[in-house]
Amino acid sequence: MVEYALLLASTILVNNIVLVKFLGLCPFMGVSRKLETAMGMGMATTFVLTLSSICSFLVNEYLLAPLELQYLQTISFILVIAVVVQFTEMVVHKTSPMLYQLLGIFLPLITTNCAVLGIALLNSQSQHGFIESAIYGFGAAIGFSLVLVLFAAMRERIIVADVPTPFRGSAIALITAGLMSLAFMGFTGLVK
Amino acid sequence: MITAITTLTLLALCFGAILGYAAVKFRVEGDPIVARVDALLPQTQCGQCGYPGCRPYAEAICNGEVDINRCPPGGEATIIALADLLGVEPKSLDPEMGEERGPVVAVIDEQTCIGCTLCIQACPVDAILGSAKQMHTVINTECTGCELCVEPCPVDCIAIVAVPCEPQRWRWPLPHLLAEGVV
Numbered sequence: 001m002v003e004y005a006l007l008l009a010s011t012i013l014v015n016n017i018v019l020v021k022f023l024g025l026c027p028f029m030g031v032s033r034k035l036e037t038a039m040g041m042g043m044a045t046t047f048v049l050t051l052s053s054i055c056s057f058l059v060n061e062y063l064l065a066p067l068e069l070q071y072l073q074t075i076s077f078i079l080v081i082a083v084v085v086q087f088t089e090m091v092v093h094k095t096s097p098m099l100y101q102l103l104g105i106f107l108p109l110i111t112t113n114c115a116v117l118g119i120a121l122l123n124s125q126s127q128h129g130f131i132e133s134a135i136y137g138f139g140a141a142i143g144f145s146l147v148l149v150l151f152a153a154m155r156e157r158i159i160v161a162d163v164p165t166p167f168r169g170s171a172i173a174l175i176t177a178g179l180m181s182l183a184f185m186g187f188t189g190l191v192k
Numbered sequence: 193m194i195t196a197i198t199t200l201t202l203l204a205l206c207f208g209a210i211l212g213y214a215a216v217k218f219r220v221e222g223d224p225i226v227a228r229v230d231a232l233l234p235q236t237q238c239g240q241c242g243y244p245g246c247r248p249y250a251e252a253i254c255n256g257e258v259d260i261n262r263c264p265p266g267g268e269a270t271i272i273a274l275a276d277l278l279g280v281e282p283k284s285l286d287p288e289m290g291e292e293r294g295p296v297v298a299v300i301d302e303q304t305c306i307g308c309t310l311c312i313q314a315c316p317v318d319a320i321l322g323s324a325k326q327m328h329t330v331i332n333t334e335c336t337g338c339e340l341c342v343e344p345c346p347v348d349c350i351a352i353v354a355v356p357c358e359p360q361r362w363r364w365p366l367p368h369l370l371a372e373g374v375v
Contacts, residue, residue: 063203069196076203083207087214094218 004135010191011139017115018147019181024115028148029173038152040099042145044088046138048110049119052077052084053137056120057130070124077120085111115144151180226254232273234266237316238338240289245316253278261285265337267292295355296337298330304349311341311350 017023024045031041056077064070089107093100100107110116119140123133154176163172230250241262243249252258253274260274261283268285275282285292300311300320307325319335322328342350 059203063199067195067199069199072196072200076200079200079204079207083211086211090214090218093220097220 004131006191007132007135008139008142011136012143012146013184013187014189014191016143016147016184016187017119017140018144019177019184021118023118024113024144027109027113028144028151028177029170032148032152032155032173035149035152035156038148039145042141042148044092044099044107045110045113045115046141046145048081048084048088049116049141049144050134050138051088052081052116053119053123053140054130054134055080055084057123057128057133060124061130073121073124074117077117081116081120082111115140147180147184151177154180226250228277229253229274232266232270232277233263234270234336236265236336236338238265238336238340239316240264240338242289259283259286262289264290264292293354294357296352297332297335297355298337298339298341299332299351299353300328300330301349301351302327302329304347306347308346310344310346314340314344316340 011017015021018025018028027041027045031037059076059080060070060073064072064076085108088110089100092107119137123136128136155173158172158176167175226247227250230247233246233250235246237245239245241249241258243252243258249258249263253260260278260280261271263270264285268282271285272282298319305322305327307322307327309322309324309328311328312320312322316338317334317336319331320328320341321331337352337355339352342352
């Protein structure tokens with residue numbers, strides 16, 4: 001039990017997928033203009049990432065490994081992720097049209113979110129079991145959402161702040177992201 | 193080699209079946225014609241047509257409850273576009289509803305405003321900014337000129353002014369309107 005808690009804490013804070021591993025940077029910059037969309041994106045990604053991490057583990061463990069087809073990992077994981085994203089899109093469209101409208105183009109774009117494929121590959125690389133895979137995927141997604149929401153909240157304030165003209169827009173956003181990354185380095189050593 | 197191809201094909205087929213099932217299970221029943229009618233309306237949410245907003249009016253049009261000539265802010269261009277979409281004869285604007293005029297915005301006389309927030313509650317598009325006992329103002333890019341805020345104001349400090357056609361504001365008419373000879 002303790003090791004699962006440690007794994008969760010370490011994926012959320014210490015090995016944060018965005019700020020330490022630098023995966024999933026496009027939605028991090030793209031969807032962080034408004035807090036509302038950032039939350040929606042965080043929730044959608046959490047759902048997709050956890051589910052796809054579990055599904056990729058199952059495909060890898062029970063299909064690719066017995067047939068010794070591990071070299072097909074990347075392509076089959078992409079397939080799994082595409083299906084999970086499509087499925088999520090349908091569910092969101094049905095259950096929450098508001099969220100569907102809000103996420104718009106970004107929902108299909110989770111397919112190309114490198115964090116999702118990255119987590120699936122990292123899972124098989126570090127030979128995680130079923131529960132570990134699920135926790136790893138969930139933790140990474142929570143870390144992603146946490147950072148995304150924090151970043152969006154900061155950007156909303158930065159818009160009204162008096163930023164020097166050359167730094168306006170993306171420049172100040174990238175600097176903020178860099179400073180956040182530095183801040184998250186402070187968590188190193190929290191979990192061994 | 194053969195195993196790899198078969199495995200991937202089977203996997204893809206399996207996923208395809210799941211998605212196909214989900215597409216049936218989670219089908220969204222929308223009324224696309226209402227959305228298209230709604231898209232043609234000016235979205236002033238002014239209620240001059242007698243319905244509480246543009247979308248309810250669009251639904252009423254699609255149900256055949258009302259005529260298409262009840263939207264003064266949209267004017268003749270909207271009526272012709274609606275007639276074209278629905279395949280009916282265009283009519284002139286219903287004079288009961290008001291008359292067509294150019295774009296207008298609400299302006300609050302900030303000297304007179306007492307900060308009662310009544311106009312904020314009346315505004316259908318949240319274009320008025322302010323809080324209790326603080327001066328209010330209109331965000332003129334958001335204001336649709338629906339005049340709903342004029343009525344509740346206790347000190348009559350809201351004026352509806354026409355937006356002058358200046359070089360900065362002038363836009364090309366929409367191509368489909370030009371082609372139909374509306375403008």
